[in-house]
Amino acid sequence: MSVSSPLTSKFDPTRISADSVHGFGPETFVTLPPTVQHLARGLPVEFHCHGIGSADFSDLGRLSLSAVEEAAAREGIRCVPTLYLPFSRFEAFLAMMQRFSERRADGLHENIVGFAVEGPMLGSFGGTPEDGVWLPTRREWLQLAECGPLGLRYVVISPDALLPDSPLAAAKTLEHPELEWIVRTLLEHGVRPALGHFLKTSPEASAECVQRTVESAREAGARPFSGDVTTDHLFNDMPLRFVHAWRTRQDRERRQVELAAADLASWSIDTVLEQCGPVPGTIMREAHLGGLVACLNFDGEHVDIEVAKRAAELIGSRSVIAMTDRTDRPFLGSQALSRRADNSLYYQAKGIVAAGSRDIDAQIDNMRHCGISEADIWTMVMATPSRVLGLPQCDAPQTYLTCVGTDGKRYFRSGDEWATPCRETFGSTT
Numbered sequence: 001m002s003v004s005s006p007l008t009s010k011f012d013p014t015r016i017s018a019d020s021v022h023g024f025g026p027e028t029f030v031t032l033p034p035t036v037q038h039l040a041r042g043l044p045v046e047f048h049c050h051g052i053g054s055a056d057f058s059d060l061g062r063l064s065l066s067a068v069e070e071a072a073a074r075e076g077i078r079c080v081p082t083l084y085l086p087f088s089r090f091e092a093f094l095a096m097m098q099r100f101s102e103r104r105a106d107g108l109h110e111n112i113v114g115f116a117v118e119g120p121m122l123g124s125f126g127g128t129p130e131d132g133v134w135l136p137t138r139r140e141w142l143q144l145a146e147c148g149p150l151g152l153r154y155v156v157i158s159p160d161a162l163l164p165d166s167p168l169a170a171a172k173t174l175e176h177p178e179l180e181w182i183v184r185t186l187l188e189h190g191v192r193p194a195l196g197h198f199l200k201t202s203p204e205a206s207a208e209c210v211q212r213t214v215e216s217a218r219e220a221g222a223r224p225f226s227g228d229v230t231t232d233h234l235f236n237d238m239p240l241r242f243v244h245a246w247r248t249r250q251d252r253e254r255r256q257v258e259l260a261a262a263d264l265a266s267w268s269i270d271t272v273l274e275q276c277g278p279v280p281g282t283i284m285r286e287a288h289l290g291g292l293v294a295c296l297n298f299d300g301e302h303v304d305i306e307v308a309k310r311a312a313e314l315i316g317s318r319s320v321i322a323m324t325d326r327t328d329r330p331f332l333g334s335q336a337l338s339r340r341a342d343n344s345l346y347y348q349a350k351g352i353v354a355a356g357s358r359d360i361d362a363q364i365d366n367m368r369h370c371g372i373s374e375a376d377i378w379t380m381v382m383a384t385p386s387r388v389l390g391l392p393q394c395d396a397p398q399t400y401l402t403c404v405g406t407d408g409k410r411y412f413r414s415g416d417e418w419a420t421p422c423r424e425t426f427g428s429t430t
């Protein structure tokens, strides 16, 4: 996995004090090449990720925490494994969180920095396996919230899931709490609500639910720019007033015309509500103002890269997290996925996009190629998610450093050496 100082073997090694660059203790010295393009403290964060290598995080029966930890360490990333939660696996999930917490206390997890669940309270299935959508009772919400101290970082919820148009509305009884109670209870235990999977029937009412969530979080003590409220993918699985992605060869024939119609250059934080639609507009405006942190996919396929770039510009990188929604195997729990010839996405049986396959480095490349500045890239892939998760950038004795060489590759500190990301691909090891 490690290569012996790949940069210094190529360039003149220079011994410099990292303190002068990034605030480490004066005794900390690292060997750096003089021609490093970019150096930063920390590791990129895969904030929303469904699988790495052979691991499908939703397959709790086969999930090996040590194997995922090793895979994340080899890739030089920090990872928040994100899984779907069928009711039948609720108890197994609670047990897994307990196990993770004990292992973390034993110092076995530096690269898995917590878990997330996508669902179960979703108003729109999107690519979610259907058994991963259900309505928790007050007691079950409390059980989920109590996973906060064990390492549960966020829960994807549809804030509009209790509106009359929602498929879950009919299941609601007195045992099922209101949105405000859910938001407050999660936050009291350190679990963030992440908003996504919106209804498409009443955009204004759904946007109002986003606003209610942000207000509830404020009342519960959320500070501006804390990221106590986050989102699932901005623009995906929500009602839009413009075309945001062109995924097939046929679609791409219309890209130029439809992209021109979206008129990205004219977007402003004051007009996105009107131009993009009430739900994405409210998310972008609140993210810009610090009421939430938005997650956005830069694989170019969930959302067109020019659309993603413009949204990030308007919001500001300190309120954007680059998410991959990645998995490396064609499964999400019980659901088998398939690929198409003309893109890199994974689809479920009904033809809905279920996950991506591009990792964080592929997204960094995309961001760079479309002209996003190096500073903004590293803010969105590392600084913002690290801030939101409260991650230390230096865990004694490990100091996390990432740099981009003049060869355009990413290097990270692994022990005393510089290493490049090493990935296990499905069915083979590279």
Ligand SMILES: [Zn+2]
Residues within 6 Å of the ligand: 048, 050, 082, 118, 325
């Ligand atoms: Zn996902």
